[in-house]
Amino acid sequence: MKWLPCAAILCRDAYNAEHGGCASDYPDDAEKREGCERAAWYIQQAFCTQSLTSPSPPSTDPPVFPxxxxxxxxxxxxxxxxxxxxxxxxxxxxxxxxxxxxxxxxxxxxxxxxxxxxxxxxxxxxxxxxxxxxxxxxxxxxxxxxxxxxxxxxxxxxxxxxxxxxxxxxxxxxxxxxxxxxxxxxxxxxxxxxxxxxxxxxxxxxxxxxx
Structure with a gap:
């Protein structure tokens, strides 16, 4: 699924991917299907809601080093x-x-x-x-x-x-x-x-x- 500049189209496509689109794209590959669904979920959280949330929240602060x-x-x-x-x-x-x-x-x-x-x-x-x-x-x-x-x-x-x-x-x-x-x-x-x-x-x- 290509990255589209319009946020509304992006959100629509990500929603469709997570709700059946990934299963259609990868019917015989569970690993790719799961990866597709994770990516679609993230896109929705990052662009279609106000905050990035997760059942197991990651540490998103950029790492710092000397x-x-x-x-x-x-x-x-x-x-x-x-x-x-x-x-x-x-x-x-x-x-x-x-x-x-x-x-x-x-x-x-x-x-x-x-x-x-x-x-x-x-x-x-x-x-x-x-x-x-x-x-x-x-x-x-x-x-x-x-x-x-x-x-x-x-x-x-x-x-x-x-x-x-x-x-x-x-x-x-x-x-x-x-x-x-x-x-x-x-x-x-x-x-x-x-x-x-x-x-x-x-x-x-x-x-x-x-x-």
Whole structure:
């Protein structure tokens, strides 16, 4: 089911998916059917109600880390913005990028407060396959939000992520410590999150000062 810009259509499609549509799409695959229904439920909660709730509420506050932990992305990682996609290396302080506002349970533009560029060493990158063709490269320790919880790269098996452009997108790790990058970059934003990749996965954009 494609991500549609109109909230009313999005809510209608998510409702239909949860109430029979997923069963029709995946009649013989219980795992995919359950994943489809979870994604539809989340979309309804995030966009069609006033708050994100769950029978088992996840911790949705963006994780924070010391700056020395280097939770970052490769320089060519795509970051969706209101004026079109940019490579993370092209983003500057003051730019508007898309993030997720957990207080309002919605995707929205958020201002970049700081760009953390690390170029004083070599950093191992993990490769995440997003959907069927996109690859996102990320260092150890940078959580992405699945729609229910934050997880780290080494925990990515066959996870289902909520993204900005689709109701569901399956993401899995296809390479751990595949290469070293001389430069990695992280963004700090006002919302504490930003989106990465063409699919727009939710990444943490919060750190704390080292003690």
């Amino acid at each position: 700056k020395s932990h280097f939770p970052c992305f490769a320089p060519d990682t795509i970051v969706p913005t209101p004026i079109g996609p940019k490579k993370i290396a092209e983003v500057s302080v003051g730019d508007m990028v898309y993030g997720f506002n957990f207080n309002l349970s919605r995707f929205e533009a958020t201002r970049v407060k700081q760009v953390l560029l690390h170029d004083d060493g070599e950093y191992w990158l993990n490769q995440l396959e997003v959907g069927t063709s996109e690859v996102v490269e990320v260092t150890d320790g940078h959580p992405l939000f699945t729609g229910r919880e934050w997880i780290l790269p080494h925990e990515f098996r066959a996870q289902e992520f909520v993204s900005r452009n689709q109701n569901e997108v399956f993401t899995r790790i296809v390479g751990q410590h595949t290469r070293k990058a001389p430069v990695v970059i992280n963004l700090l934003t006002e919302s504490g999150t930003y989106l990465v990749g063409e699919h727009g996965l939710i990444a943490s954009g919060t750190v704390t000062e080292d003690e």
